[in-house]
Amino acid sequence: SQQGEEDPQALSIQEGENATMNCSYKTSINNLQWYRQNSGRGLVHLILIRSNEREKHSGRLRVTLDTSKKSSSLLITASRAADTASYFCATWYNNAGNMLTFGGGTRLMVKP
Amino acid sequence: EPEVTQTPSHQVTQMGQEVILRCVPISNHLYFYWYRQILGQKVEFLVSFYNNEISEKSEIFDDQFSVERPDGSNFTLKIRSTKLEDSAMYFCASSITLTGGSSPLHFGNGTRLTVT
Numbered sequence: 109s110q111q112g113e114e115d116p117q118a119l120s121i122q123e124g125e126n127a128t129m130n131c132s133y134k135t136s137i138n139n140l141q142w143y144r145q146n147s148g149r150g151l152v153h154l155i156l157i158r159s160n161e162r163e164k165h166s167g168r169l170r171v172t173l174d175t176s177k178k179s180s181s182l183l184i185t186a187s188r189a190a191d192t193a194s195y196f197c198a199t200w201y202n203n204a205g206n207m208l209t210f211g212g213g214t215r216l217m218v219k220p
Numbered sequence: 221e222p223e224v225t226q227t228p229s230h231q232v233t234q235m236g237q238e239v240i241l242r243c244v245p246i247s248n249h250l251y252f253y254w255y256r257q258i259l260g261q262k263v264e265f266l267v268s269f270y271n272n273e274i275s276e277k278s279e280i281f282d283d284q285f286s287v288e289r290p291d292g293s294n295f296t297l298k299i300r301s302t303k304l305e306d307s308a309m310y311f312c313a314s315s316i317t318l319t320g321g322s323s324p325l326h327f328g329n330g331t332r333l334t335v336t
Contacts, residue, residue: 141324150224150311151263153324196263207276208253208325210263 114197118215127184129214131197132177140173141198141208142182151196154182189220222246226312226328233302234336241297241331243312252295253313253325254287256280263311269295270318302335309333 114131121127131140139158143151157164157173157180164171170183184191194213225244233239245252254266268275269287286298295314299306309332313325 139322143327145263148330150327150329151313151325152327156322156324158322207265207268207278209265210255212262 114195114211114214116214117212118217120217120219121187123187123189123218123220125187125218127187127191127216127218129182129195129197129216131180131182131211133180133197133199133211134178136175137199139200140171140180141200142169142171142180143196143198143210145194145196145213147193154195184216187216187218189218191218192216224312224314224326224328226310226331228331229329230332230334232334232336235304236301239299239302239333241299241310241312241333243295243297243328244293245295245312245314246316246326247293249314249316249326251275251315251318251323252287252289253315254297255311255313255327256308257311257330258308266297266310299333302333304335307333307335 114129137159139156141156142154144154145151155166155169155171157171168185173180194215196210196213198208198210200208227242252269255263257263265278266281267277267287284300288296309330311327311330313327315323315325317323
């Protein structure tokens with residue numbers, strides 16, 4: 109499978125703590141994206157990092173990409189209860205045409 | 221902010237029946253997608269659509285599935301003869317450009333399909 113795979117599958121933290129989620133993938137990519145999904149809702153795009161970038165920030169989000177290890181991480185700093193959701197990495201492969209492929213996701217619970 | 225809208229939010233159908241799931245993508249977007257998510261599982265790609273034809277489709281998207289853009293605003297997914305295993309959440313998405321996936325996908329809130 110060319111899909112990204114996140115770990116951990118589930119993460120429970122206290123409000124104010126940082127949450128780190130990891131994603132691994134198998135083949136070369138054009139970019140990697142992170143999405144969030146609240147329970148029973150659609151996915152919302154959070155951040156996109158291109159294959160020639162190593163780190164990107166957006167508010168409390170920090171994404172890193174290591175193409176040599178075929179891995180990415182999403183860090184949410186100073187977490188809030190409202191950050192409780194599932195987080196998915198998604199990869200767009202060089203030769204896969206119009207196909208964004210999602211990993212299995214990390215279920216994050218932030219306890220108040 | 222413009223959004224992708226999907227109807228209905230929940231569809232219950234009997235095995236063997238045809239269903240049509242409807243989506244209105246964001247108006248200036250050119251690329252359209254269907255994904256599905258079986259409860260608690262991965263978000264799986266079904267099909268992408270551009271310029272009135274299918275660009276890519278997955279193994280899941282067999283002859284029972286079809287997509288159509290019947291007018292300038294709607295994008296539909298039809299399942300001809302539903303099976304129990306088609307029960308899932310179906311998400312429509314759209315993006316403004318393709319260019320190596322540099323545009324994010326905008327998702328609707330999904331249609332929950334229950335096949336009994």
